[in-house]
Amino acid sequence: MVSGFLKRETLYRNINIFQNRQSLKSTYKCNMRITSQCTRSQLRSTIFVVSLRSCTTKIAPLRRSGDWGVMSRETMKGYQIRNGEQRDQEWLYDLYCKTMKPCIEATWGWDESFQRKGFCENLSPTKWIIISAGRKEFGGFVLNQNDDHFWLEIIIIKPEYQQQGIGRRIIEYLQDTARKKSLPLKLSVIKANPVKHFYIKLGFKQFDEDKAFYKLEWNS
Numbered sequence: 001m002v003s004g005f006l007k008r009e010t011l012y013r014n015i016n017i018f019q020n021r022q023s024l025k026s027t028y029k030c031n032m033r034i035t036s037q038c039t040r041s042q043l044r045s046t047i048f049v050v051s052l053r054s055c056t057t058k059i060a061p062l063r064r065s066g067d068w069g070v071m072s073r074e075t076m077k078g079y080q081i082r083n084g085e086q087r088d089q090e091w092l093y094d095l096y097c098k099t100m101k102p103c104i105e106a107t108w109g110w111d112e113s114f115q116r117k118g119f120c121e122n123l124s125p126t127k128w129i130i131i132s133a134g135r136k137e138f139g140g141f142v143l144n145q146n147d148d149h150f151w152l153e154i155i156i157i158k159p160e161y162q163q164q165g166i167g168r169r170i171i172e173y174l175q176d177t178a179r180k181k182s183l184p185l186k187l188s189v190i191k192a193n194p195v196k197h198f199y200i201k202l203g204f205k206q207f208d209e210d211k212a213f214y215k216l217e218w219n220s
Contacts, residue, residue: 078133079131079132079133079166079169080131080132080133080134081129081130081131081132082129082130082132083126083128083129083130084125084126084127084128084129084130084140085125085126086124086125086126087125088125088128088130088137088140089120089124089125091137092123092125092128092140092156093116093119093120095139095156095158096119096123096154096156097115098158098159099156099157099158099159100156100193102192103190103192103193104190104192106192107190107191107192107212108212123142123153123154127142127153128140128141128142129141129142129143131157131166131170138157138158138160138161138166139155139156139157139158139161139166140155140156141153141154141155141156141170141174142154142155143174143177145181145183148183148184149178149183149184149185149186149217150174150177150178150181150183150184150185150186151185151186151187152174152185152186152187155167155170155171167198168202171199171202172202175202175203175218175220178218178220179220182220184217184218184219185204185217185218185219186215186216186217186218187199187204187215187216188213188214188215188216189213189214189216190212190213191209191212191213191214196214196216199216199218200216202218203218204216204217204218205217205218
């Protein structure tokens with residue numbers, strides 16, 4: 001995603017998208033201070049998430065979704081779940097574009113090649129938990145567990161399956177997962193994406209914000 005080196009500068013964990021590629025070196029953000037040069041591979045290790053992450057707390061290296069366990073069929077009350085596979089890449093990216101493009105485009109603009117490359121490299125299919133009903137797969141999410149909190153990287157559901165309580169069931173399960181570990185659940189919402197109220201109704205509270213994101217946290 002980034003050519004060459006990022007010179008000495010403060011990087012934050014969230015990596016924001018800007019259409020102007022010439023400004024990427026100064027606009028990439030990570031959530032930890034890096035006072036030495038950062039190579040492309042080092043930057044990738046901070047798990048770049050295209051325009052979705054924003055968190056101000058210091059966090060340790062993240063673990064993949066599989067590390068905290070996969071949901072049982074009973075937990076999702078009739079929905080099936082499985083770990084993502086490489087074959088899921090195209091439909092997941094297509095769903096990402098359908099659900100996230102409007103708010104990303106409104107905030108930073110949309111660069112198709114940049115978005116696709118970032119998604120494939122940093123939201124790879126094996127990091128996802130896929131949700132389906134029967135043989136119809138309609139969404140998924142990526143959850144990472146850190147030493148002191150869970151971070152919901154992304155959750156997306158096909159538009160025709162929205163407003164049916166599916167997202168609520170997923171969030172309630174993730175809250176239960178966090179409760180069992182005695183950890184808070186955190187996420188960020190792009191301000192152009194009108195879902196903040198959905199999370200507030202489920203008990204999340206805003207703990208910070210910046211120009212582009214609301215930062216929300218749930219505690220048991």
